[in-house]
Amino acid sequence: MRNSLCTLLLLLTSQSVFSAAKIEYWQTVQGSPVYFVKTEGLPMVDVRVIFDAGSARDGDQQGIASLTSGLLDTGAGDLTADDIAQQFESVGAQFGEGVSKDTAWVSVRSLTKEELLNKALKTMKLILTKPAFNEMDFQREKNRTLAGLKHREESPGALANIEFFKALYKDHPYAHPESGIVETVSGFSVDDLRKFYTQFYVANNAKVIIVGDVDKKQAEKIAQSLIEDLPLGVKPDIIPEVPFTAKAMTKKIHFPSSQTHVLAGVIGMKRGDKDYLSLYVGNHILGGSGLVSKLTDEVREKRGLAYSAYSYFSPLFRKGPFVMGLQTRNDQTDKAVDVMQNTLKAFVQNGPTEKALIAAKKNITGGFAMRFDTNSKLISYVSMIAFYQLPLDYLDTFQQRVQAVTVDSIKDAFKRRVKPELINTIIVGGE
Amino acid sequence: MIFRVILIALICLPISAYSSSVKVHERVLKNGLKVLVKEDHRSPVVVSQVWYKVGSSYEPGGITGISHMLEHMMFKGTEKHPAGEFSRIIAENGGNENAFTGRDYTAYFQTMEKSRLEVSFKLEADRMRNLKLDAAELKKELQVVTEERRMRTDDKPRSKTQEYFMAMAFSNSPYKNPVIGWPSDIAHYQVDDLQAWYQLWYAPNNATLVVVGDVKAEEVVALADKYFSTLKTSIIKPLKPQAEVKQVGVRKTTIKLPAKLPYILMGYKVPVLNSAKDKSEAYALEVLAGILDGGNSARLSSQLVRGQQIAVSAGAGYNMTARMPELLMLDATPVEGKTVFDMEYALKQQVYDLQRELISAEELQRVKAQVLASAVYQRDSNFYQAMQLGMFETVGIGWEKADEYVEKINQITAEQVRDVARKYLLEDHLSIAYLHPQPIKDHKQTGKVAGGRHEK
Numbered sequence: 001m002r003n004s005l006c007t008l009l010l011l012l013t014s015q016s017v018f019s020a021a022k023i024e025y026w027q028t029v030q031g032s033p034v035y036f037v038k039t040e041g042l043p044m045v046d047v048r049v050i051f052d053a054g055s056a057r058d059g060d061q062q063g064i065a066s067l068t069s070g071l072l073d074t075g076a077g078d079l080t081a082d083d084i085a086q087q088f089e090s091v092g093a094q095f096g097e098g099v100s101k102d103t104a105w106v107s108v109r110s111l112t113k114e115e116l117l118n119k120a121l122k123t124m125k126l127i128l129t130k131p132a133f134n135e136m137d138f139q140r141e142k143n144r145t146l147a148g149l150k151h152r153e154e155s156p157g158a159l160a161n162i163e164f165f166k167a168l169y170k171d172h173p174y175a176h177p178e179s180g181i182v183e184t185v186s187g188f189s190v191d192d193l194r195k196f197y198t199q200f201y202v203a204n205n206a207k208v209i210i211v212g213d214v215d216k217k218q219a220e221k222i223a224q225s226l227i228e229d230l231p232l233g234v235k236p237d238i239i240p241e242v243p244f245t246a247k248a249m250t251k252k253i254h255f256p257s258s259q260t261h262v263l264a265g266v267i268g269m270k271r272g273d274k275d276y277l278s279l280y281v282g283n284h285i286l287g288g289s290g291l292v293s294k295l296t297d298e299v300r301e302k303r304g305l306a307y308s309a310y311s312y313f314s315p316l317f318r319k320g321p322f323v324m325g326l327q328t329r330n331d332q333t334d335k336a337v338d339v340m341q342n343t344l345k346a347f348v349q350n351g352p353t354e355k356a357l358i359a360a361k362k363n364i365t366g367g368f369a370m371r372f373d374t375n376s377k378l379i380s381y382v383s384m385i386a387f388y389q390l391p392l393d394y395l396d397t398f399q400q401r402v403q404a405v406t407v408d409s410i411k412d413a414f415k416r417r418v419k420p421e422l423i424n425t426i427i428v429g430g431e
Numbered sequence: 432m433i434f435r436v437i438l439i440a441l442i443c444l445p446i447s448a449y450s451s452s453v454k455v456h457e458r459v460l461k462n463g464l465k466v467l468v469k470e471d472h473r474s475p476v477v478v479s480q481v482w483y484k485v486g487s488s489y490e491p492g493g494i495t496g497i498s499h500m501l502e503h504m505m506f507k508g509t510e511k512h513p514a515g516e517f518s519r520i521i522a523e524n525g526g527n528e529n530a531f532t533g534r535d536y537t538a539y540f541q542t543m544e545k546s547r548l549e550v551s552f553k554l555e556a557d558r559m560r561n562l563k564l565d566a567a568e569l570k571k572e573l574q575v576v577t578e579e580r581r582m583r584t585d586d587k588p589r590s591k592t593q594e595y596f597m598a599m600a601f602s603n604s605p606y607k608n609p610v611i612g613w614p615s616d617i618a619h620y621q622v623d624d625l626q627a628w629y630q631l632w633y634a635p636n637n638a639t640l641v642v643v644g645d646v647k648a649e650e651v652v653a654l655a656d657k658y659f660s661t662l663k664t665s666i667i668k669p670l671k672p673q674a675e676v677k678q679v680g681v682r683k684t685t686i687k688l689p690a691k692l693p694y695i696l697m698g699y700k701v702p703v704l705n706s707a708k709d710k711s712e713a714y715a716l717e718v719l720a721g722i723l724d725g726g727n728s729a730r731l732s733s734q735l736v737r738g739q740q741i742a743v744s745a746g747a748g749y750n751m752t753a754r755m756p757e758l759l760m761l762d763a764t765p766v767e768g769k770t771v772f773d774m775e776y777a778l779k780q781q782v783y784d785l786q787r788e789l790i791s792a793e794e795l796q797r798v799k800a801q802v803l804a805s806a807v808y809q810r811d812s813n814f815y816q817a818m819q820l821g822m823f824e825t826v827g828i829g830w831e832k833a834d835e836y837v838e839k840i841n842q843i844t845a846e847q848v849r850d851v852a853r854k855y856l857l858e859d860h861l862s863i864a865y866l867h868p869q870p871i872k873d874h875k876q877t878g879k880v881a882g883g884r885h886e887k
Contacts, residue, residue: 041473044807073727081737085728090797092804095727111804140740143766147743150691151764153871154588256689256871257586259578290529291506291518301515304574307582327582359523366525369544373474374811 021378023385023392024216030203030232034223035386036210039375043112045212046379047121049128049226050387053104053200055180056173056239056317061192063145063180065200066099068193070141072106073097075132076123084123093120095127101174102239102317103387104200107379112213121222129229131197138190149182156255157327160428163251164263167424168321172242202233207386211379242267242319250425260333260429261325264340266422268313268322271388278413279313279322281405284360285352286344287311287324292359298343299326305336311344317388322418330430337425345420351411365399453810455820455830456648460660463636467820467830468648471813477644478813479551480540481559482821485632487612488534488605488754489670493619496612497628499532500576500620505539506530507568509561514568517554524550532610535754536825542814545645549654555640556658559633566622573620580611588690592866596696599684600758600862604675634665639824643817675700675756682862690868692743695771697778698758700860701851704751704828713751714839715847716759716855721798722790722848723747723761723781728797730784731763735777741769742777754826759856771865785852789845802840 024036055065073095074081088095093110106128110120152158162177169175179185208223245267269279280288287295287310299309306326314320324344328336352360372378372395385394456468486498508514521528526543528551541551584590594609601607611617640659642651678700704713724731724747731745745763761781763774809815824830 039473042807042810044804044811082728082733085726085733086793086797089726089728090793090800092800092802094804094808109808111807140737144736144743147692147764147766154689154691156586257581259581259586289522290527292515292522297515300575301571304571305578307575307579328578329581359519363522363525366523366544366547367527367542368525369475370525370527370542373476373813376811 021372021382021395023382024219025392026220028203028208028224028227030227030230032203032206032208032223032227033386034208034210034219035382036216036219036223037378037382038213038215038219039211039378040213042375043213044109044375045112045117045210045214046107046109046375047124047212047222047226048105048107048209048379048383050103050105050207050209050383051200051205052102052236052387053196053205054099054102055176055178056101057196057200057236058173058176058180060184061180061188061196062176062184063178064184064188064192064196065104066179067141067145067185067188068196069097069099069104069106070145071133071138071193072127072131074137074141075134076126077130077132079123079126081137084127087123088120091116091119095120095124099178101178101320103383105383121225125226125229128201128226133190133194133197135190138193142185142188145179145185146182149179149185152179156257156259156428157261159253159255160261160263160426163253163426163428164265164323164424165321167249167251167426168245168265168267169242172318173239174242174316174318174320199233200236201230203227203230204233204235206230209379209383209386211375211382239318245422245424248422248424250427252427255428255430257428257430258330259327260330260427261327262333262337262340262425262427263323263325264337264423264425265311265321265323266418266424267319269315269417270317270319271315271384272390273315273319275413275417276315277401277405278409279417281357281360281364281402282347282352282410282414283311283313283322284364285356285410286347289360289363292363294347295324295326295340295343298339299336303339305332305339309340333427333429337427341420341423344418344423348414348418348420351407351414354407357405357407357410361402361405364402368399455834456652457830458652458655460635460656462660462662462664463634464655464659464662465639465824466652466655467639467641467824468646468651469643469816469820470646470648471643471810471816472645474813475545475645476542476813477545477548477642477646478540478542478817479548479555480538480641480817480821481555482536482538482639482641482825483632484535484637484667484825485537485628486533486535487608487610489632490605490608493616494612494624494628495608495616496576496610497616497620497624498537499611500573500617501625501628502530502532502537502539503572503576504564504569504625505558505562507565507572508563509557510563511557511561512554514565517558520550520554526551534606534610536822538821538825540814540817548642548646548651549658552654552658556662559635559638559659560662562629562633564622564625564629569620569622569625573617576611576617577614580614580617583611584609588686588688588866588868589694591688592686592694592696592864595684595686596698596862596864599682599864600698600700602676602678603673604755605673606675606753606755606757630665632665632667634667635659635662636664637667639821641817641821641824643813643820673755678860678862680859684862684864686864686866687869688866689871690866691871692764693771693868694764694866695762695774695778696864696866697761697775698862699856701749701757701759701855703753703755703757704832705754705826706756711839711843711847712851712854715843715851716749717751718795718798718840718843719785719848719852720747720749720759721801722785722794725798725801730781734781735763739777741766741773745774745778752822752826752828758862771867775863782852782856785849786856788849790848792845795843795845795848799841803837806837
């Protein structure tokens with residue numbers, strides 16, 4: 001009986017009319033922005049705190065943002081790493097932490113039942129506000145990171161990625177890999193991490209995102225409680241602009257693999273870029289829509305040269321890269337690179353056909369609801385909107401803005417922003 | 432004793448209130464196609480999956496990987512819809528689509544806005560019986576699959592280690608073969624092979640259609656009836672059991688590949704839900720894997736990575752939803768200064784502990800709380816829910832068992848966990864692979880073979 005009642009209840013509560021997510025915004029007492037979306041139907045909630053503390057904040061200590069983040073749950077207040085893990089897992093909560101180029105985040109997914117959620121949030125707060133940075137934990141995590149960096153050297157794809165960013169970004173804070181390099185990480189001390197934490201994990205540099213089945217009152221309480229014990233601190237200086245890519249280059253690195261990994265691209269665009277929609281929709285046609293994209297068609301479907309061939313823009317706070325990639329048998333690398341380059345050239349030259357544009361728009365708008373049909377996807381979107389300060393109705397107006405893109409606007413944007421004669425190409429593989 | 436009270440409060444509440452109580456509608460069409468529908472109205476989307484009872488464990492020698500090859504060829508067109516059109520139509524309707532092949536299944540899926548479900552049914556029904564296999568298309572797609580194999584396995588030392596490991600651990604069970612197939616088999620597929628494989632297995636009476644999303648079950652069934660019920664059935668011969676012979680002693684292999692870190696893989700032969708006489712053994716093994724590696728507080732992280740600080744990482748895994756008996760796997764990467772043999776010793780010590788002493792009430796409670804919570808979190812995704820139903824049904828367990836999972840896990844006791852450890856985690860049923868890294872930069876193939884020495 002109980003089960004069928006539940007079913008009924010679930011059906012009733014989940015009849016809410018679907019629209020693009022309604023994001024509520026406010027600030028904590030300290031002024032930290034809070035973004036909240038209420039979702040119904042499942043008794044769960046995702047809570048995420050993000051900081052402008054990604055690898056772009058590493059300075060010369062490449063990898064310090066990442067290791068600092070990794071240390072957070074290895075000891076806090078009086079709790080050891082074991083205690084912390086037990087606090088979360090005994091209530092079925094899932095804890096996460098990590099960094100990207102721009103951001104660092106701490107997250108918890110929990111059931112909404114009060115005593116379970118409270119226990120998870122209490123531990124999360126302790127991690128945020130009182131991380132211990134014990135010497136022993138630090139040494140262990142540093143060694144594990146160093147092992148991870150060594151493991152990375154087994155992968156031609158990872159190697160290509162590092163070289164690609166180095167080529168495009170040179171001395172810019174986006175140039176190095178998020179997890180750092182052996183030379184820098186091996187030199188860190190626990191005080192370096194503490195210093196990084198103290199500078200960046202502050203209320204003025206924090207944003208809270210909450211998605212789930214809690215009401216606004218609860219969400220307010222959660223956000224306030226998580227942030228209130230953080231010192232106010234100072235917002236860090238703005239990341240410098242990315243210098244313009246001056247010239248094309250190709251770099252080949254020998255690696256004893258059966259496949260060669262190719263990455264090619266230029267400096268692309270930033271979040272909120274004025275060309276965002278034209279470049280996004282254009283790339284969708286060029287290499288962003290899986291099996292039906294131009295690159296896949298030319299490289300894979302027509303010629304069988306690769307399992308995966310793609311392109312994407314990775315918009316960041318500053319201009320992120322435009323990347324094309326593929327992997328192919330060593331002896332046909334030249335051919336595959338030619339096909340990739342020619343596909344790009346033709347696309348930049350001619351733009352998409354009207355037919356291709358209509359198809360792409362249908363794909364993007366027709367599948368719009370699928371972009372945030374789970375709490376997991378939704379919190380990613382809201383975090384992006386929060387961090388990059390995009391308008392709260394970003395999702396609501398998205399389809400309309402996609403519809404406004406034309407063949408000419410794509411052609412114009414690609415001609416200005418993706419110059420084939422400036423492409424940097426990294427080739428990693430065997431003879 | 433205080434935690435006991437919390438424990439009971441926790442376990443009682445979610446089971447009744449949170450467990451997957453949404454009804455699954457089942458209908459078998461007149462041609463044998465089983466249709467499963469689960470309504471989930473949280474978002475105006477729907478996922479549709481067609482699961483075929485065929486995968487690499489169905490394949491005889493010489494054509495290993497052919498199920499996966501056929502999965503690729505399923506996008507190469509029918510009389511009505513030539514190559515590429517399937518994907519184009521789905522894309523134009525805003526859909527995402529793909530397919531996946533495992534040891535025991537091949538599945539195709541589309542996720543769509545809810546009003547487009549018909550598009551998906553129309554196309555899937557067409558390619559269930561009317562695939563056109565073309566030699567020129569096969570030749571190209573063979574290259575693609577070969578590249579896929581290079582990417583997934585050949586250039587990844589750990590994936591390759593796993594491949595060699597499985598080939599050793601199983602004597603005659605088809606689980607010894609990789610899903611993607613052995614290189615020489617891939618190189619020699621003929622159109623006839625694929626045609627025969629398609630004829631043999633792709634039929635409504637060997638498939639399950641699973642739909643989860645913002646739909647009405649009755650409408651979905653009617654729509655399925657419209658598009659699929661006219662498809663012809665096939666005579667599906669029962670599979671030969673290919674029961675694995677008894678292992679009578681530990682097996683070890685050394686893998687030397689260009690790599691940076693040493694690595695060890697260990698596997699004990701264990702039953703699965705499908706094969707276990709006493710089904711609770713499968714759930715007990717599931718809990719056992721959770722005790723070792725169900726999060727950061729589990730034993731391997733807590734004791735080997737932290738505690739003793741001898742492993743960079745250590746893990747355990749068990750797949751209770753395999754069709755045939757499986758391996759309970761353990762793996763580890765040593766820290767600098769420790770070896771794979773130290774890892775072997777430490778992992779075996781973990782096994783002995785499980786055999787000697789009962790797991791604590793807190794540990795058991797932790798695993799149960801996680802399982803319970805996960806059952807809620809998983810419902811965040813239609814795709815996952817469909818996947819679970821499709822998998823349980825296709826491997827022969829029956830989709831109904833998916834709903835019992837939380838309850839069954841909740842019934843497992845510390846004694847049962849100790850008992851399965853004692854019964855199945857036996858040295859004589861153990862296989863071990865050691866990855867010994869070779870230099871990457873100066874890697875040269877030498878013609879000479881050093882003989883069968885077991886190198887430390």
